[in-house]
Amino acid sequence: MRETIPQKLNLKLIFLFLLLFCFNSSDCNSMNNMKSSLQFIKKVDNLLPEISPSGNPEPLYPLLAPSPLSPFTITNNTAPKLSGLCTLDFDSINTMMSMTAIDCFTVFAPYLANVVCCPQFKATLVILIGQSSKKTKTLSLNSTLSKHCLSDFDQILMGQGANNSLQKICSVGPSNLTEGSCPVKDVDQFEKMVNTSKILSKCGKIDLVNECCQEVCQNAILEGAKDLASVSFELDAMGLKRPSDISNRVVNDCKNIVLRWLASKLEPTRAKEVLRGLANCNLNKVCPLVLPNVRPVAHGCHNELSNETSCCSAMENYVSHLQKQSFLTNLQALNCASSLGKKLQKENVTNNVYNLCHISLQDFSLQESGCLLPSLPSDATFDTSSGVSFLCDLNDHIPAPWPSISHIPASSCNRTIKIPALPAAASGQKGLYNKDAMFLLLYAIAMLLLITIL
Numbered sequence: 001m002r003e004t005i006p007q008k009l010n011l012k013l014i015f016l017f018l019l020l021f022c023f024n025s026s027d028c029n030s031m032n033n034m035k036s037s038l039q040f041i042k043k044v045d046n047l048l049p050e051i052s053p054s055g056n057p058e059p060l061y062p063l064l065a066p067s068p069l070s071p072f073t074i075t076n077n078t079a080p081k082l083s084g085l086c087t088l089d090f091d092s093i094n095t096m097m098s099m100t101a102i103d104c105f106t107v108f109a110p111y112l113a114n115v116v117c118c119p120q121f122k123a124t125l126v127i128l129i130g131q132s133s134k135k136t137k138t139l140s141l142n143s144t145l146s147k148h149c150l151s152d153f154d155q156i157l158m159g160q161g162a163n164n165s166l167q168k169i170c171s172v173g174p175s176n177l178t179e180g181s182c183p184v185k186d187v188d189q190f191e192k193m194v195n196t197s198k199i200l201s202k203c204g205k206i207d208l209v210n211e212c213c214q215e216v217c218q219n220a221i222l223e224g225a226k227d228l229a230s231v232s233f234e235l236d237a238m239g240l241k242r243p244s245d246i247s248n249r250v251v252n253d254c255k256n257i258v259l260r261w262l263a264s265k266l267e268p269t270r271a272k273e274v275l276r277g278l279a280n281c282n283l284n285k286v287c288p289l290v291l292p293n294v295r296p297v298a299h300g301c302h303n304e305l306s307n308e309t310s311c312c313s314a315m316e317n318y319v320s321h322l323q324k325q326s327f328l329t330n331l332q333a334l335n336c337a338s339s340l341g342k343k344l345q346k347e348n349v350t351n352n353v354y355n356l357c358h359i360s361l362q363d364f365s366l367q368e369s370g371c372l373l374p375s376l377p378s379d380a381t382f383d384t385s386s387g388v389s390f391l392c393d394l395n396d397h398i399p400a401p402w403p404s405i406s407h408i409p410a411s412s413c414n415r416t417i418k419i420p421a422l423p424a425a426a427s428g429q430k431g432l433y434n435k436d437a438m439f440l441l442l443y444a445i446a447m448l449l450l451i452t453i454l
Helices: 003-024 028-033 032-039 041-045 090-103 107-138 143-159 188-191 196-203 216-232 248-265 270-281 295-300 308-322 328-346 433-453
Strands: 063-066 381-383 387-392
Touching: 090 107, 090 143, 090 270, 107 248, 107 308, 107 387, 188 248, 196 216, 196 248, 216 248, 216 270, 248 270, 295 308, 381 433
Parallel strands: none
Antiparallel strands: 063 387, 381 387
16 A cells, blocks of 8 residues: 555654654764764774685674664553453563563564564564463464454563564464464373473473584474374274375474473573574574565676676675665575575676675675674663664674585585684673664664655
8 A cells, every 4th residue: 555645754754853863862973974974884894803715713793783763762661452351371471571572673673573573573472372371271372362362462562662563574473373283282182192301301401503403402393293293193994093184284383382382391581592592593594585686787797797897886786685675694694695696697697796796794684784693593682771782793794605506505504514704603702882883773774764765
């Protein structure tokens, strides 16, 4: 639906208000002119170590990148209007709800959606149903209760400053609170059918670094889900069980039941660590960006490359569209670089245009800051002085690797493949706070909002 003129005007006024608010606040006084903001990238580069694509990376020293809405606070919570019909125990996860509201804070939620907001939003729902099952003795809700409870869930989060469109942003609906196609939802029946001690031993605490490769917990969850799905097995003429038509959908729905049961047996903080860790295993395998048609780049960067300026202009124009989409993790940026490189190669671009045009992994993430988030789970934070902030890995000023002709997908699990200069972890390294970063992120998001409005 097209916006009416008054709606557009209201959005523009909000946009201008945000900018004026920043310019008049003490946090932005040091950045009152565009010259200072343009010098920010140089300032950041001066903090970074020299990284060779083939050399050993320096430890990661993350920069604390404040939210563009940091002049505002979320301390004045509004009272949510609840249905009064939901049976879930929201009080059991008060702290978790507050963290989710911060991770999905207002207009910033879409840009942190795939890495921070939505994984936290979904994990909180799983934990809520799991903790509530201690009283309800069921690991799912019916369709009617699901609508009421999801609405109440949203209202509580919005009352604490969260975005008001999280269901749409995270593709979550009332059906996500039901059992789906899984034939088991009763706690007692679950515990009779599944090797619960194995699930607790494998998933009670996971190795966030190695779980994605070794899949210790994931295999235990899959085994439990298959046990639940086996209720749909039928007996053949010999009296033996045979699978009817158990699809991956049934097994996946039963995985959700297993996760809810696991969340009921762990403290909410521990359950969140496990669920977010498992979610990151999946999100780090893909490139979440929408890659437009690469033919304009292929036209300027064909094999008989005669005009490097024209090629790099086309490449930079293409990348600029990617930079308006989302924040990425280190590994997601690597996947995006690989996916784009393969698309270009299919269009007969064999020259390493990343090297030619100085394209780095940061260039695939939301600009102007070029912030890449850690590949391990992370959360936003809030305090009254700096507002909502999150950790950026601004050390990842790493050249984007061009895929070889005999391309094997880069993977942190494939020990035979050397991924160029991914940063080492810095134990206990405290994030740096930089007010210039606050202004630049505000400027970046504000410009994206203006482009969307216009």
